[in-house]
Every structure is written in structure tokens, then in C-alpha cells.
Amino acid sequence: MSFDAEPPFKPTDPTEMMAPICSVFRRFLKSRGLKYTPERAAILDAIIDRDEVFEVEEILLQMTGSAARVSKATIYRTIILLTEAGIITQALFDSKQSHYRLIYGREPQDQMVCMRTGKLVEFTNEEVIELRNRICKELGWNPIGHRMHIYAHSPEDSEEAPPSTPE
Amino acid sequence: MSFDAEPPFKPTDPTEMMAPICSVFRRFLKSRGLKYTPERAAILDAIIDRDEVFEVEEILLQMTGSAARVSKATIYRTIILLTEAGIITQALFDSKQSHYRLIYGREPQDQMVCMRTGKLVEFTNEEVIELRNRICKELGWNPIGHRMHIYAHSPEDSEEAPPSTPE
DNA sequence: GTCGGTGCAAATGCTTTGCATTGAT
DNA sequence: ATCAATGCAAAGCATTTGCACCGAC
Numbered sequence: 001m002s003f004d005a006e007p008p009f010k011p012t013d014p015t016e017m018m019a020p021i022c023s024v025f026r027r028f029l030k031s032r033g034l035k036y037t038p039e040r041a042a043i044l045d046a047i048i049d050r051d052e053v054f055e056v057e058e059i060l061l062q063m064t065g066s067a068a069r070v071s072k073a074t075i076y077r078t079i080i081l082l083t084e085a086g087i088i089t090q091a092l093f094d095s096k097q098s099h100y101r102l103i104y105g106r107e108p109q110d111q112m113v114c115m116r117t118g119k120l121v122e123f124t125n126e127e128v129i130e131l132r133n134r135i136c137k138e139l140g141w142n143p144i145g146h147r148m149h150i151y152a153h154s155p156e157d158s159e160e161a162p163p164s165t166p167e
Numbered sequence: 168m169s170f171d172a173e174p175p176f177k178p179t180d181p182t183e184m185m186a187p188i189c190s191v192f193r194r195f196l197k198s199r200g201l202k203y204t205p206e207r208a209a210i211l212d213a214i215i216d217r218d219e220v221f222e223v224e225e226i227l228l229q230m231t232g233s234a235a236r237v238s239k240a241t242i243y244r245t246i247i248l249l250t251e252a253g254i255i256t257q258a259l260f261d262s263k264q265s266h267y268r269l270i271y272g273r274e275p276q277d278q279m280v281c282m283r284t285g286k287l288v289e290f291t292n293e294e295v296i297e298l299r300n301r302i303c304k305e306l307g308w309n310p311i312g313h314r315m316h317i318y319a320h321s322p323e324d325s326e327e328a329p330p331s332t333p334e
Numbered sequence: 335g336t337c338g339g340t341g342c343a344a345a346t347g348c349t350t351t352g353c354a355t356t357g358a359t
Numbered sequence: 360a361t362c363a364a365t366g367c368a369a370a371g372c373a374t375t376t377g378c379a380c381c382g383a384c
Contacts, residue, residue: 035383037339056373071341076374090262096349097373098262112302115311125302131294132317135279141319144282148315150299152308202358204364223348238366243349263374264348 021048021087021104028085042068043078044087053091053101053120092147110148119154188215188254188271195252209235210245211254220258220268220287259314260287277315286321 025044026036045068046059056075063069079100082088091099101109107124114120128148136143192211193203213226213235223242230236246267249255258266260280268276274291281287295315303310 033338035338039340072373073342073375074340077339092259092262095257095259095262095265112306112308114308121306123302125298127298131292131298135290135292135295136317136319139279139288140322141279141281141317142322143317143319145318146316147318149313150303150308150310151312151314152303152310155307155309200363202363204357206365240350240367241365244364 021102024104025082025085025087028087029081034081038068039070039074040078040081042066043070043075044082047082047088047100047102051102053093053099055097055099057097108145110150112150112152114154115151116153117156121154188269191271192249192252192254195254196248201248205235206237206241207245207248209233210237210242211249214249214255214267214269218269220260220266222264222266224264275312277317279317279319281321282318283320284323288321 022041022044025040029036029040042063043059046063047054050059050062056072056079059075060070060072079088083090083100085104087102087104088100089103091101093099103109108129109122109124110128112121112123125148128146132146133143189208189211192207196203196207209230210226213230214221217226217229223239223246226242227237227239246255250257250267252271254269254271255267256270258268260266270276275296276289276291277295279288279290292315295313299313300310
């Protein structure tokens, strides 16, 4: 799955996070009768290292330099598995290509985007979660996760410019 | 632009809405030295008729039956203009293809998606808007719009199924 | 030896673009 | 005549898939 209001642990740095996520992935693969291959491990490592919203091309580039080079097809195939394992999720920023981000062990993250500069600020806000749960409750739904994007102008950018469109 | 917390008018039915939106589009085109052609008018009408989240293929199909047949390329080109005019916006549901929806004269709409069935419920919630504004204020940003997707299980679907991933 | 995994290249499918034609002013 | 709009077909591009080869158990 994708969002988790109560993550099993709250890592503070990538290294600390690495080991548990790998085990989670390993267990997930095992439960499906699949293998934890060096390629899959390397891809997951690259994603954890990057530690931000990413796209496939970026991971490919990042890995090209290192010894652990994998094909684009393998990255795509691994991303599907990582998503099913609940380790990453799609970010849905623009329609041109897919963006993903790490979610395992993370607070759900909301985003604020500057309409002029494209600057992105991520935040976690308890009230968003509460409101989401309340809305679900009123309608009799069972909340799983949410995605909140706020489009705004950041304080630094006060010059006049034609606003762009949120995608 | 795309979201508008205070729309200039609040139409109740598509017909009532039609005329003003057309004028808005006409004025927008004029301001750019572009023409309000029969094709563009027909595409806008089709979108207003449909009155829900749509994709290009659907509009094409819908128009194929009628006398006003246009090419797919023209629809794509018109959609760009309608977006720039602030009449429609991209919906960003899945990464496979683009979805759009009418926003001119509408309350900003939030969405609840059932993770099992894909069922989509749209709603407007004042609290979401207030919360969004409050978050912006705290950070010194100037709110323009937002996008709120809630992923949940709808009450009808209580059978056991592997949860899918929000895209 | 069976099965899954990988890389490569080819295929897919949505979207964009080039171009010749058409239409409005 | 000029300048933009349209339709068609071709091109682009991110993503998926088919297939031959490889490696682990």
C-alpha cells in the first residue's frame, strides 16, 4: 500500500533507514516467491540514497556511474514491486512522466508548490490527516491515505509574472 | 489559472453555465489574437455537456457521433488553450493518460477514490480550503489553489481484496 | 533442469508536431 | 495576401513487453 498513518518506525537518517527497508523488501519478495537480487537491492539503495521525489531516468543516471548498473527495464519492473510492497508510491506531479517517492517509514507528506518558480516544499500536517479522517467518517468510508497539494506563491517571489497552471 | 476560491458566478446547470463560459473563452482567445472557431466551440460544448472528469478519447468519441467532428489533434490543441484560459484543469488521477475537468465557475473540487473499485466521489469542503489557507499563512505563502485526493475504501466494498496503489 | 531475472530491442499508446490545405479578414 | 486553424500522418517519448541468455537452487 501507499500511505501509512502509523509507520512501524521513524528513521531519522537514510543509513538508519536502509536496513529495515531492505528487510521489508526482502520479506515481501519472499512472500511472493521472488528473489532479492543484486539489481533489485541496488535500485532500492539508489532510491534511498536519493531520498526525494524521483523519476526513473534520474535513478538510471545515478546508477550509471556506479558499478551497479542496471537496465531501464529492470528499474521499471522493480518500481512496480516496490510500489506493491508499500515502500514507494507514485507522486503524480505532472502528466508527462511518473514520479515516485519513498513512503515506507515516513509520515505521509503533503506538498506546497510555488506557481511561479516550481519550488516544492514538503510537510506533514496532523490537521490534514484529522480532516481527511473526519471527511471519511462522515461518508462512512475507511481512510487509507491522501494526497494534498497546495498551489501558492512563495513569499520570495513577489515579482509580477503570469501564473502557471498546476498540473 | 486553475483554481479559484471565489468564482465569478455559481451556475446550477450546464445550460446556464454554457453561455458565460463560451464568452470567457471567446474573450481569452481574442486577447491573444486567436479565433473562436466552430471546432473550438464544439469542443468546449462537448466538455460542458459531459460535465465530469474526462479524457481526450472520450471527448473524441462523444463528438464522433454528432455533426461536429474534429480531429484528435485539434482537441489536444484546444485543451491547452482551455487550460490557459482557466476553464479546465488537469485532474492527475493516473499516470497513463491525462484527465481534465471543468473548473471555471466551480468550487474547487476534492476527490475521494475507492482503492478497491476505483469509484470516484467529488466533494467541496470548506474546511479543506480553510486549512489550506491557514497552512499557507503560517508559512507566509499566498494560496492559489489545492488538490486533495483521499484514498479510502467505500462502505459498499467490504469484501477482501488486495488493496491497490493510489496512482 | 526448472524458474525466475536481466538486458536489449521492439512494440505500445498517449501526445505532439510538420505540413499542405482551407478559411477568415 | 496574410495569418492562423485544421486534419492527417509521422514523429516523440515514457513505459511495457517479447525473447534469448544467465544464474540460483
